[in-house]
Amino acid sequence: MAPRAQTGCGRLSRGLLLLWALLGTGLCHVGAEAEGFGQDAGTSPPMAVFNWTAQLVEETYTNITQKCWEFFVDLMRNVTASELCEWKVISRPYSLLQACLEGWADHLRYGYPNALAEQYIFQSHHRYFHNCTLEHQVYFDPPEDVLLAMIIAPICLIPFLVTLVIWRSKDGKAQP
Secondary structure, X not given: OOOOOOOOOOOOOHHHHHHHHHHOOOOOOOXXXXXXXXXXXXXXOOOOOOOOOHHHHHHHHHHHHHHHHHHHHHHHOOOOHHHOOOHHHHHHHHHHHHXXXXXXXXXXXXXXXXXXXXXXXXXXXXXXXXXXXXXXXXXXXXXXXXHHHHXXXXXXXXHHXXXXXXXXXXXXXXXX
């Protein structure tokens, strides 16, 4: 069987290929020939160069995060109202939302956490989990004046105890 001629830029990663499919942009140059590029010429075949501006990356990430959110909402349709606060039930959709937001941010080198991802996370809490309460009592820090007293008391007690030990051991007699 004869080797197939490569058309397009088959070296794109799966993520960029998916991005290309989602956005419908012409990232691949179909029909580019690589015949005259060999080791002898010291050149390599033409590669698609992507000059992503910050605005394009942000726009792309905004579109993708909307798809992540729609996927999360679709998964949450299968969760009943009584199951909304059960972590075993909601962990999968919630983790997939977080992974989608974080994964695409990393892939686009957008930075994570970011304001847009936080907005979707807060939106998920507000829409689905706002009635969930904690089963355990929540402990809070004591007031500052009590905390300060609890910190300073042992610090002041240490020099007093050291002085007492030295004073009791000065007479040199062995204590039975």
